[in-house]
Each structure stands twice: as C-alpha cells, then as structure tokens.
Amino acid sequence: MRPLRPVRVRSLVIGEGRPALIVPLTGADEPALLHEAQALAGSAADLAEWRVDHLESAAAAGAPSRDGSPAGGRLAGGLGAIVSEAVRMAARLRTALGEMPLLITVRTAQEGGQWDLADPQYEEVLGALIRSGAADALDVEARRDPGTVRALIAQAHAAGIPVIGSAHDFESTPPREELVALLRRIQDLGADIPKAAVMPRGPGDVLALLEATWEMRSRHAEGPIITMSMGPLGAVTRVSGEIFGSAATFAAQQSASAPGQLPLEEMPALLRALAP
Ligand SMILES: O=C1C[C@@](O)(C(=O)O)C[C@@H](O)[C@@H]1O
Known part of the structure; x- marks a missing residue:
C-alpha cells in the first residue's frame, strides 16, 4: 500500500x-x-x-x-x-x-x-x-x-x-466519483484527515463508499482518511477500514452519536478478526 x-x-x-x-x-x-x-x-x-x-x-x-x-x-x-x-x-x-x-x-x-x-x-x-x-x-x-x-x-x-475535515449526508450516498472529489476537496482545504459519512439506500451504496475509500486511499490521499456508510446496512464499513483504507472508526459506549455505530466492547475482536 x-x-x-x-x-x-x-x-x-x-x-x-x-x-x-x-x-x-x-x-x-x-x-x-x-x-x-x-x-x-x-x-x-x-x-x-x-x-x-x-x-x-x-x-x-x-x-x-x-x-x-x-x-x-x-x-x-x-x-x-x-x-x-x-x-x-x-x-x-x-x-x-x-x-x-x-x-x-x-x-x-x-x-x-x-x-x-x-x-x-x-x-x-x-x-x-x-x-x-x-x-x-x-x-x-x-x-x-x-x-x-x-x-x-x-x-x-x-x-x-490536527484537523478532521468532515462532511455528512444523512439522506443518501453520492456516486463514487463525487465521494472521491469531496474527499480530495477536503484535503485541498488543508484538513489533515478528510472524513465522509453517508447514508446508504441499498448495498450498492455501501459498495460505492468502499470503492471511493479505496480509490482515495490508493491514489490521492496524502494522509489518513475516515469514511463510513451509516445505518445497519453500512455497519460493515465501520469494521473494514484496515482493508479499504479508513484509518478510524466511531463506536458507541453509552449512546451512539450516529446510526449504525457498533458497541465499543465488540470492536476489538471484530477489527482483529477482519485484519488483512
Ligand atoms: O462525524 C462523525 C461520524 C459519525 O457521524 C458516525 O457516523 O459515526 C459520528 C459523529 O459523532 C462524528 O462526529
């Protein structure tokens, strides 16, 4: 990588x-x-x-x-x-x-x-x-x-x-190329860690987020990026960061701050099991 x-x-x-x-x-x-x-x-x-x-x-x-x-x-x-x-x-x-x-x-x-x-x-x-x-x-x-x-x-x-430059879409998931353009724009604004959180309407949207993550990570990123697809459908993106290139993940302790966050105590085992 x-x-x-x-x-x-x-x-x-x-x-x-x-x-x-x-x-x-x-x-x-x-x-x-x-x-x-x-x-x-x-x-x-x-x-x-x-x-x-x-x-x-x-x-x-x-x-x-x-x-x-x-x-x-x-x-x-x-x-x-x-x-x-x-x-x-x-x-x-x-x-x-x-x-x-x-x-x-x-x-x-x-x-x-x-x-x-x-x-x-x-x-x-x-x-x-x-x-x-x-x-x-x-x-x-x-x-x-x-x-x-x-x-x-x-x-x-x-x-x-250091600054996390963030953008959210709680309604939908933009196409892959728009997501990559968004992450690049955030990087160009000077943020140390560009971050995008988007809502999927189907499995194809989850794939679009993962593809955008990998494209950004492998071709354009100068530093770490953080991405996630929200809601239950997107939960897989909160544990697969080490594979596709998202450098951090949000997990819930007492209450979630966004839909789809998994319980903190389950995360270490999940991340370990999926580590490439
Ligand atoms: O921007 C983010 C990501 C987030 O929205 C999430 O989906 O895990 C949770 C928020 O607390 C945080 O500020």
Whole structure:
C-alpha cells in the first residue's frame, strides 16, 4: 500500500495499522459527560470525541437548536455564554480523560448535529475551543464557506492541533466519483484527515463508499482518511477500514452519536478478526 503521512494526536498515531477507535461523548451535562469520560479509562477506546452540541447547559444559555429559531435568532447575548460554558467543560473533560486524546466536535444542524450556527458563530465557538488548549484534535465541517474552513484550519494548526475535515449526508450516498472529489476537496482545504459519512439506500451504496475509500486511499490521499456508510446496512464499513483504507472508526459506549455505530466492547475482536 502507498505509504501516507500519519497524523499524531497526543500519543496516538492515526494512519498506521489497526483503525483508531473513536468513542463519542454525548452527555447533556457535566455529570453525564464526566461519567462517560471516566468509563473510557481501561476501555479499548483510542480517542474520545466530545460532541459539544449535545451540551444542554450551553443550549439553555442560548445556542439555537436545530428545531428552534434560525441561527442568530436567539443569540443576542447568548453566544458568549455558550462559548464560556463550552470552554469550561472542555477543560474539565481534558483533565478527566488523563492521557486519552480528546477530539472536539461542534456538529451543526446542516451536518446532522444539534445546533444551528451560522459561519461567524461557528467560527467564534471553534476559535474559543482552539484557544482553550483542551483539544488534541478538532473537527471542522468542510462544507461551510471555504474562507471559514481555511481560517479555522489555520488557527488549529498554529496551535498545533490536527484537523478532521468532515462532511455528512444523512439522506443518501453520492456516486463514487463525487465521494472521491469531496474527499480530495477536503484535503485541498488543508484538513489533515478528510472524513465522509453517508447514508446508504441499498448495498450498492455501501459498495460505492468502499470503492471511493479505496480509490482515495490508493491514489490521492496524502494522509489518513475516515469514511463510513451509516445505518445497519453500512455497519460493515465501520469494521473494514484496515482493508479499504479508513484509518478510524466511531463506536458507541453509552449512546451512539450516529446510526449504525457498533458497541465499543465488540470492536476489538471484530477489527482483529477482519485484519488483512
Ligand atoms: O462525524 C462523525 C461520524 C459519525 O457521524 C458516525 O457516523 O459515526 C459520528 C459523529 O459523532 C462524528 O462526529
């Protein structure tokens, strides 16, 4: 296989050997999040992903929800409170996780998450999280305005934080060539790890995702990539990364953050059994 430039996240190296096991933390408040973080100690997880948009204390402070008012509508005076709540919680999690690396993700409604943030608000929240020093890696939604995406990647890199550039389609799976073009575009924007999560409508869509993954991995990728086909039909793509070229996989500990994630405790045996 073509050698790629691996990505180091704290002491974890992504892009070599077994796909990294990423576990989302989706607690709605501090006790729930700290409980989830503590449960990761001694588990098979390699990386914790904090889904900031599940934080209800920040939502109560004014983050517009996906079924609430449009971005900006209820934010007057609220964004500062969201930011300080998110930064405070990030520091608590960083400490609770010990040596386990922390990926920070603010997933917005356009990409299947809980908050509805326009580009300037998104940039402000992520900028504060970068400056907090708590993130070992950062997720940036790659389909936002390219200026916003590039600015956030530059800020993260200046702080020594690698970026996962992500794109989601919860309705369907684009054709193989579109998926490859999407992953290449995310790479060209400067993300260290391009990521695509798409929904299959049949087995052919799962094959399209796997073919796109292998084409990207074998012909275009400069570093690791992450792909998955969601839902029960796509679960096979969450355990076959070492064969087709996806360098990490998301697994559920207490609750799944996307359809089709398999239980964390089953993943090591599955990955071992399928290792080429
Ligand atoms: O982008 C992703 C991938 C994901 O959507 C999945 O399908 O496993 C889960 C999310 O938590 C994460 O941010």
